[in-house]
Amino acid sequence: MPAHTKKVRNSNEEDMELRKGPWTLEEDSTLIHHIACHGEGRWNLLAKFAGLKRTGKSCRLRWLNYLKPDIKRGNLTPQEQLMILELHSKWGNRWSKIAQHLPGRTDNEIKNYWRTRVQKQARQLNIESNSKRFLDAVKCFWMPRLIQKMEQTASPTSNSSLTTSMNSRSSSAPLSPNPTAASLSSSFSPPRKLIHTSSYPNENSCSFTSPIIHTSDSMKISESTRAHEHPADTLDAFGNTIYSHPNLANSYSVESRSYDMETLMLDPTSAMITSENSLLGCHMEGVDWLSDDMADSLWNMNEM
DNA sequence: AACAAGTACAACCGCGATCGC
């Protein structure tokens, strides 16, 4: 018997050889053609009438996860990654529910993304991926980085540094009535290295919660505060921008509003940054758990 | 070049929920 076949008994008690494993092009085209003619559903019957030596379950999975015309292929965009992180923090492993908010992405794809990339990072950091610590780390470093990437994607020619974007925007410069990721993240360029909270008078120095995300119209993130209100930053020892303005909080703030399809008010308490454990200090629960190594590792998450 | 280890993702499995007779 070939490696990818399996003898089973169907309901008619007749022996039938079922194929397993990777789908062939012929099988794919047969399935596509049959669904085009007869529609989805009744997968066992569909498999039978199409002459596919597959279970209905297998046909359904192949169609939903791979063949369906509106399936998006290719790497997840930073926007999509950000949404996955946010939604997972809210709903946990409810992959299908998460997938509903990512048009063209399947629950399987999202699940794979989580397992291969997100959990990998958690392992490397020696943190349980479902722990609060990891969630904190994600919100502290990963999400801001993704937002930064979104900006770069949105305007590849722009300079992503806060200093540049701030200085280049005059106080009279009009703000887009419908701010984009670019406009947000131009005011949200987190420091490369940890900066201690004590440097900042305002303890809410990073009130990152979650972006406004409209799934039907790509991601839109509001700029909660005009960047030009926060001029003049300094550089740290690594040449990275340090935000020295007393009202820094505003330039870091990313508002949580809603999703288009379903209002999604992300629990503000789930955001890691509180007055007691600010991002910049990273004193989670009063503990300096983020060593420099860990911070570097987290910072590199965007490569995932 | 050959092999091992790591990675990404398609596909399978088990199980509970729902449907229809």
Next chain:
DNA sequence: AGCGATCGCGGTTGTACTTGT
């Protein structure tokens, strides 16, 4: 109500491909 068929979800496995040695 009972039962089998089907559906949908989340977890797991298998395997092709990539990267490192």
